[in-house]
Amino acid sequence: MPLAREVTPEGDVLLVFPADAPPVRAATHAQDDELQAVLEITDVAPVAVPHRIRGRAWLSGWLTQVPERAEPGRMALRLEVGEISVDDLWGSEKVEPDAFAAAAADPLVEHEAELLQHLHAGHGDQVRLLGSLLGERAGLASTERAVPLALDRFGLRIRFTGDGRCFDARFDFPEPVRGVTDLRRAMHQLFTAAAD
Structure with a gap:
């Protein structure tokens, strides 16, 4: 696990590791040779729900040292990204x-x-009440557990569970939100629509 990571404007991924970490040793021994690497990222829901993994991404490319970004006891490595796949x-x-x-x-x-x-x-x-906006799927959604699963500028995803089944429903905002203030208005509109 890297101690820190950052994406550069060019799309490379900078990873900071302890100086004695296996990726640093491998990059050191490779020197000018290309060292192929794959970075796997797992996105886990921050709330307790069945099947908590929301997605995975794999970034593969070539790993090199970035000595000028090193701090004492640490080493920065650059992953020059060649391929990316996402499963979410x-x-x-x-x-x-x-x-x-x-x-x-x-x-x-x-x-x-x-x-x-x-x-x-x-x-x-109020989150559970959003199930009333789902039409024919509302029977399960309005009477069983509803947990907010994902949130972005475009909308809210909720996982509805009951009777050993679960499904996700997405509730899109009327327009993309630009921050928390816009989000409050968008959530109020969703809750109002569900209450009517």
């Missing part, structure tokens, strides 16, 4: 390295865990 709640696909480099972080990413936990703990009845 929305399906599986390949991502082009140029698209990865150009992507902007979601404005809610820094707050998603605390927002989902707040929705679950403080607004559980």
Whole structure:
């Protein structure tokens, strides 16, 4: 596990490891040779739900040392990304390295865990009531457990469970939110629509 990671504007991934970590030793021994590596990232829901893993991503490419970014007792390594694949709640696909480099972080990413936990703990009845917006699937959704699973600028995903079954439903916002203030308005609109 890296101690820290960062994506550069070029789409490379900088990873910081203890100086004696196996990836650092491998990169040191490779010197000018290309050292192929795969970085696997697992996205786990910050709330307790069945099947908590929301997705996985694999970034493969070439690993090299970045001595100028080293701190005492640590070493920075650069993963020059060649291939990316993602398997998540929305399906599986390949991502082009140029698209990865150009992507902007979601404005809610820094707050998603605390927002989902707040929705679950403080607004559980309203979250459960969103199941009434699902039409024919509302029977299970409105009477069983509903847990907020994922949140981004485009909407909220909820996992509904009951009778040994579970399914996810996505509730899109009328327009993408730009931050927590926009999110409050968007959530209020969703809750109002479900209450009507």
